[in-house]
Amino acid sequence: MNFAVALTRDPGSSGASEIEALREAGWTDAQILTATEVIGFFNYYVRMVEALGVEPEPEMKRDPDVWPDP
Template sequence: MDYAVAITRDPTSTARRDVDALREVGWTDAQILTATEVVGFFNYYVRMVEALGVEPEPEMERDPAVWPDP
């Protein structure tokens, strides 16, 4: 999660140590690439939706009983 937050906040700040830390806990290069792609896609998608002012479909609204606000 730290890696996802780091590349979300400032993708240019991802240091070699961030990738090395993932490798140290057993991640492969393919897994690191996949994680980077997924985080990048969701960052793109959320920014696009927010910029266009897209409202969620009614069935996508948060149910406070299941997912309370932080």
Template sequence: MDEQRPTWLRVPAPEELPEAVHELWAPSLEKLGFVPNVLRNYALRPSHLLAWNAWYEEAMKGDSGLTKAEREMIAVVVSVANECAYCIAAHSAALRKLTKDAALSDEVAADHRRAAVPERMVAALDYAVKLTLRPTEMTEDDVEALRRAGWTDEDVMDIAEVTGLFNMSNRMASGLGWAPNPEYEALGR
């Protein structure tokens, strides 16, 4: 892919976009100094972007027994399992920023089972990887393993939902050639 192109599709010019999209972009510009390509690329369908973002915000930042960092760990392992370059870069950066621990983010991406995370989180990440790679093999025993690790049923639902969100997002990114912003490499380092 040409490094100047953030996707294989047309990226709408900012002046083509409704005010709601500009409002969505504003916090990224303020906090990061750039608009993530996911938001620029998804803006080809503004109503889809706004709906996806509402789901993303609720799943990743809404009320949950999982911390934001734990949800980012799920995003990272799912993206690694799917070999999604965009989401690996973006969510490894987000995990680095949240934890202020670049080594942990790299460990989770390289092999979550060897990363410095509690066993309870290893169980959640194992579940997310299995659901990603072998969804037809999921059984009630997989949920029971999460309960034994200390997760509530609400937590298990959140783990499954974040896993599903990133499987969908990975498919969009990989299927449409979304390139990660180069700025992600330095974030949180």
């Protein structure tokens, strides 16, 4: 989670030390790459949705703790 937060908040600072911490925790380079791709995709998607003002589907209840009103 620390890697995801760091990558989301300041992608330029998510460097060698964060990746090394994942390796020390037993992650392979393939797992680190996959995690980075997924984190990047969701960051892109959320920013696009927020920029366009997309609202959740009607059957989805908004949880204000997770998705606060704009």
